[in-house]
Amino acid sequence: MPNALINHQVRLAARPVGLPTRADWSFTSEAVPELGDGDVLVKTLYLSLDPAMRGWMNEGKSYIAPVGIGEVMRAGGVGQVVASKNAAFVVGDHVNAGLGVQEYCLIPAKALKGSGIFKIDPRLGTPTQWLNVLGMPGMTAYFGLMDVGQPKAGETLVVSGAAGAVGQTVGQVAKILGCRVVGIAGGASKCDWVVRELGFDACIDYKAGAVREGLKQHCPDGVDIYFDNVGGDILDTVLTRINRKARIIICGAISQYNNTTPVKGPANYLSLLVNRARMEGIVVFDYADRYPQAVAELAGYLRSGKMKSKEDVVVGLSTFPEALLKLFNGENFGKLVLQVAS
């Protein structure tokens, strides 16, 4: 193995109030330890920056434990094996794993099984595609849409965060399945891209403020499926337009993650009663045993040109604090990734 490697890291220094600031992080470096029997050392290439990371920074029970103060910030990413004392991994293998916001991740033998590490096939997609359509966002989109959304051809699907990581895959898969697809995104350039490049039927610019009117115009037959990545006022507005037996997939609520006041609950939730509709949460990890099937399907769409995959790449580990904020001010255009090495 390479000797005397220095690992630069970003650690959680404090629990943020509202938007995380640079003061909530600390930058450390340490030597990469020697590998023991069965260990694998992965060099980080690209890290996935996700809205869910904001939740991991809070105290309190969630679907996953919070990151402890002083710990390396949790992050999924794609890396390359640079040293291995494990027969299942050889130097040069590309892997997707919970690498953390650091340059190197030593995965001990005993932690390998629970680490979610898996080898990726570079022929199916680029490293950043493996963090987007072929990664957690794509899996979230695919299983949320298929298992909770249960789309049927001819139905109308609305997806918020349409130009984001999950939204782009949700909408494109729904189009392939024959749905009418209407996105909601922030700004004219994202909306244009979603319609022109991804083939959505329409996209509503929430920053222009006319979500209600946009839904009336672009969903003349109401909304059968709403894939919600944002929560807040947009969820409440869509609830006024749902059809009987509509399905609302609760995937996230990015509008609420940096709240310093209580979360705004959907005041129009009784529309679920009137319309015999359903609102259901999804956590992607539940579908781990079906990822390979979904990856194969989505990689096929990418290869045949039926789907596109857009990533927004920010370069450099040290830019992590500011890069993460792009998610919350809506600046990212496509799946946000941090390039740590190449």
Added chain:
Amino acid sequence: MPNALINHQVRLAARPVGLPTRADWSFTSEAVPELGDGDVLVKTLYLSLDPAMRGWMNEGKSYIAPVGIGEVMRAGGVGQVVASKNAAFVVGDHVNAGLGVQEYCLIPAKALKGSGIFKIDPRLGTPTQWLNVLGMPGMTAYFGLMDVGQPKAGETLVVSGAAGAVGQTVGQVAKILGCRVVGIAGGASKCDWVVRELGFDACIDYKAGAVREGLKQHCPDGVDIYFDNVGGDILDTVLTRINRKARIIICGAISQYNNTTPVKGPANYLSLLVNRARMEGIVVFDYADRYPQAVAELAGYLRSGKMKSKEDVVVGLSTFPEALLKLFNGENFGKLVLQVAS
């Protein structure tokens, strides 16, 4: 047919703001018209007073059209056929139908099919039981529990409005199915009754204010099914205690029906995400073709003593405005019915 019958009626005079007052009603009387071919005349015995009636008094789209100003107030009830020019009904038949808040209801031949009228078998239950366990509340409880709740033996079910019409059946059926059943009701006497007479495992008195603590104490393994009749703060509190893959049946939100401010949405709805849980609305009319099966099952439980049915009977058509309010101040103890004749 009887001649020159006078029909006393209660009509909606104004759309209430907040709790309905006597000024929102008008009292009218008119002669019962002559029957045409195929018509049926029903004498009202008991009317069902339901929280949903408050919604029908509002302007605006719901699962059913609002009652028009000047129209006889909509109400389901049990009556007896007193005149018939229809071969399917003979004088003396007991029926369940949308009779309205009036002494007589003439159902025209052409409206018979859509009126929801059906003959009831007095051997299966008393007229008031036919408005409770064997009527709409019982059907709502049964199908909401079975189709959305999907209870499994050993699971924990919580039901609000536990001493009310829907709640009493939800809890008793869930007990029969082997669930741990915890009610939420207002006041010690209702809570005692729910535990001692209906056999719930526990009942939390929300008027005593300790819903959160009560849930912790009585649902040590969390909540798998929550049957929600009340909405508001109780829904929000239960959301903090649900288990993975929990099912929340949205049946009503009586705490919100007389609001003059916007409905309070469930601020803790992201618990659905964390727990991969579902919140789903139910409207009983969707199950009309399966009522007979449910009635047979529930009547069997009544007959064998496995289930009890409690009605709160208020006497006299003219007391309707005040009787209805018992629902909203929680005064009713059991299914609220108005006895119009006997």
